[in-house]
Amino acid sequence: xxxxxxxxxxxxxxxxxxxxxxxxxxxxxxxxxxxxxxxxxxxxxxxxxxxxxxxxxxxxxxxxxxxxxxxxxxxxxxxxxxxxxxxxxxxxxxxxxxxxxxxxxxxxxxxxxxxxxxxxxxxxxxxxxxxxxxxxxxxxxxxxxxxxxxxxxxxxxxxxxxxxxxxxxxxxxxxxxxxxxxxxxxxxxxxxxxxx
Numbered sequence: 001x002x003x004x005x006x007x008x009x010x011x012x013x014x015x016x017x018x019x020x021x022x023x024x025x026x027x028x029x030x031x032x033x034x035x036x037x038x039x040x041x042x043x044x045x046x047x048x049x050x051x052x053x054x055x056x057x058x059x060x061x062x063x064x065x066x067x068x069x070x071x072x073x074x075x076x077x078x079x080x081x082x083x084x085x086x087x088x089x090x091x092x093x094x095x096x097x098x099x100x101x102x103x104x105x106x107x108x109x110x111x112x113x114x115x116x117x118x119x120x121x122x123x124x125x126x127x128x129x130x131x132x133x134x135x136x137x138x139x140x141x142x143x144x145x146x147x148x149x150x151x152x153x154x155x156x157x158x159x160x161x162x163x164x165x166x167x168x169x170x171x172x173x174x175x176x177x178x179x180x181x182x183x184x185x186x187x188x189x190x191x192x193x194x195x196x
Contacts, residue, residue, distance in 0.1 A: 087130040093174040103151040107171035117160030
């Protein structure tokens with residue numbers, strides 16, 4: 001950078017010092033970005049361990065965890081889908097969107113733990129452990145869309161979000177999209193009067 005000799009010398013020195021500081025800051029920013037990526041990987045690994053520890057402490061009498069990444073051969077139910085590992089269950093069911101992912105997670109929890117509804121933290125823990133992006137600020141909208149699609153019954157952040165009987169059938173039929181189409185056709189549609 002050219003500095004006019006007419007400038008006051010202390011100002012020119014300050015500008016030069018500022019430029020040097022900016023160069024150092026940019027170099028540190030690149031290093032900080034690398035550290036951020038390393039911390040993300042470390043945080044994810046710790047989160048998976050913490051989720052497993054939480055589930056173990058919550059289940060009390062149960063000896064096995066809700067899921068484990070080390071399971072190479074998951075147990076299967078009569079339909080051939082895994083009921084011990086949520087990631088394998090999601091892979092088998094092959095949901096196409098966020099609402100279907102949440103329905104599959106809720107059905108997994110029903111089959112695995114016998115729960116009737118799932119909380120936001122339950123969805124988030126399984127999504128995080130399975131490498132699915134969980135957008136906490138959009139969760140309410142996703143559940144609203146799930147209710148509109150008929151997959152979830154009325155629920156809330158306090159009581160949780162139960163799958164509807166239609167939602168259970170829907171998830172049980174996945175990944176068979178032809179069977180899903182037939183199920184949707186057989187679903188009674190709401191009249192305009194009841195929508196209001």
